[in-house]
Amino acid sequence: MRIEVLPIVLGALPASVWAVDYVSASEAEALMFPQADEFATVNLRLDNAQLQEVGKRAGLPARSAQWGVRVARRASSPLGYVVVDNVIGKFELITYAVAVGTDGAIRQIEILSYRESHGGEVRLPAWRKQFVGKTVAGPLRVGDDIANISGATLSCTHVTDGVRRIVAVLQVAHEAGALP
Amino acid sequence: MRAHVARRAQPWLGTIVSIDVRVGNDGRHAERAFARAFAALERVHNAMSLQCVGSDVARFNAAGRGERVVCDRWTVNVLRLAQRLQRASDGLFDVALGTACGAAFDIVDDRSVRKLGGRIDLGGIAKGYAVDRAVLVLRASGVDQGLVNAGGDLRAFGAGAWPIEVRSGRGHLRAQMALERGAVATSQYCNGRSPHRDDTLIAPATGAAHAIDNTITVAAPRCVLADALTKVVALSSNPHHPLLRELGGQAWLQ
Numbered sequence: 001m002r003i004e005v006l007p008i009v010l011g012a013l014p015a016s017v018w019a020v021d022y023v024s025a026s027e028a029e030a031l032m033f034p035q036a037d038e039f040a041t042v043n044l045r046l047d048n049a050q051l052q053e054v055g056k057r058a059g060l061p062a063r064s065a066q067w068g069v070r071v072a073r074r075a076s077s078p079l080g081y082v083v084v085d086n087v088i089g090k091f092e093l094i095t096y097a098v099a100v101g102t103d104g105a106i107r108q109i110e111i112l113s114y115r116e117s118h119g120g121e122v123r124l125p126a127w128r129k130q131f132v133g134k135t136v137a138g139p140l141r142v143g144d145d146i147a148n149i150s151g152a153t154l155s156c157t158h159v160t161d162g163v164r165r166i167v168a169v170l171q172v173a174h175e176a177g178a179l180p
Numbered sequence: 181m182r183a184h185v186a187r188r189a190q191p192w193l194g195t196i197v198s199i200d201v202r203v204g205n206d207g208r209h210a211e212r213a214f215a216r217a218f219a220a221l222e223r224v225h226n227a228m229s230l231q232c233v234g235s236d237v238a239r240f241n242a243a244g245r246g247e248r249v250v251c252d253r254w255t256v257n258v259l260r261l262a263q264r265l266q267r268a269s270d271g272l273f274d275v276a277l278g279t280a281c282g283a284a285f286d287i288v289d290d291r292s293v294r295k296l297g298g299r300i301d302l303g304g305i306a307k308g309y310a311v312d313r314a315v316l317v318l319r320a321s322g323v324d325q326g327l328v329n330a331g332g333d334l335r336a337f338g339a340g341a342w343p344i345e346v347r348s349g350r351g352h353l354r355a356q357m358a359l360e361r362g363a364v365a366t367s368q369y370c371n372g373r374s375p376h377r378d379d380t381l382i383a384p385a386t387g388a389a390h391a392i393d394n395t396i397t398v399a400a401p402r403c404v405l406a407d408a409l410t411k412v413v414a415l416s417s418n419p420h421h422p423l424l425r426e427l428g429g430q431a432w433l434q
Contacts, residue, residue: 001360001361001362001363001399001400001401001428002341002358002359002360002361002362003357003358003359003360003362003364003399003430004341004357004358005355005356005357005432006355006356006357006358007356020187020189020198022187022188022189022198023188031211094196096191108190109190109191110188110189110190111188111189111190111191111196111198114189114196114198152195152196152330152331152332153194153195153331155191155195155196156191156194156195156196156331157194159191159196160191
């Protein structure tokens with residue numbers, strides 16, 4: 001183990017946002033349904049009764065009536081669905097994809113992109129060049145809590161809520177015959 | 181062969197777990213490694229999460245006194261380590277809740293424990309253990325350089341340093357570190373700034389609430405140790421606690 005504490009560089013630069021991109025939406029769907037030979041988009045438009053039903057099943061407001069669903073198929077028969085969604089993490093947007101089987105079971109959740117804001121102080125970055133992870137948009141942050149809820153913990157809760165909403169949307173749409 | 185950093189992130193153990201690996205051109209090789217590492221995280225999540233229905237921890241907490249609880253081998257590993265850390269820290273580190281002075285469990289064998297009383301919460305150790313498991317799996321899958329970060333409990337492996345920033349409760353930069361082949365975990369406890377319940381750390385042995393106004397950063401060879409040692413440092417308020425040296429750790433109060 002080697003650990004070195006470095007001097008903090010403080011500057012007066014304005015707060016900024018950085019993003020870590022993990023996978024693209026199309027890479028994610030291929031990862032989550034590797035056996036699929038076709039993906040097609042179905043645009044759902046839920047009516048008021050369906051929105052209420054989603055809210056009831058998910059235990060949270062349905063938020064949107066329109067959802068783009070990617071249907072994964074193999075030899076024309078449906079394997080499941082992929083939905084890409086955004087939620088607010090601590091302050092910034094997180095983009096994630098959820099894969100759900102035709103049985104309604106969650107198969108996989110992948111974070112596509114994670115954005116965070118910097119504080120006002122910015123480290124200048126000569127020292128970062130020595131690192132393996134220098135292609136990471138921002139350094140790895142630890143201990144960044146507000147009342148002990150770290151950005152990552154809060155983000156996870158919001159992603160979990162978002163997933164629950166999507167599962168309810170897919171169920172309701174499936175029952176209405178809007179999805180194969 | 182050109183190497184690059186490939187990365188994935190998934191939500192597990194109540195946080196976002198990201199994995200960065202340095203890989204060659206064979207993307208399929210990295211995909212297999214990622215899949216196996218996330219499967220290890222899922223296994224820890226399913227066995228040790230307090231909220232996860234049917235987890236070993238949930239079944240232990242629901243079991244009656246004297247009952248034998250069959251567990252994942254990994255849960256028994258963690259409980260065994262927890263027992264050792266509890267003794268070595270004179271009770272500062274303890275996964276038992278509500279047992280006052282007694283132990284919550286006895287280890288029966290590699291697959292089961294006997295409940296003596298109370299409840300357990302592996303929140304102070306399971307994330308670190310999960311990170312270590314993911315690192316083992318990545319190495320066994322042929323990845324020789326990478327980093328696993330479970331919402332701030334992280335471990336780097338292989339050659340090359342990684343940049344770490346320690347942030348305060350208000351998001352201010354407290355320290356910058358360069359980490360190579362090792363783990364880092366932090367804890368912080370704000371002193372009366374917020375009504376949030378978790379702002380105080382309860383000393384397991386006495387039930388006394390400690391309000392600590394510091395960011396505690398611990399580096400250790402394994403993430404499970406860094407994770408557990410943050411509690412020892414927080415409760416003893418001692419960044420030179422002898423257990424750190426014994427386990428190859430180092431702590432900073434910022």
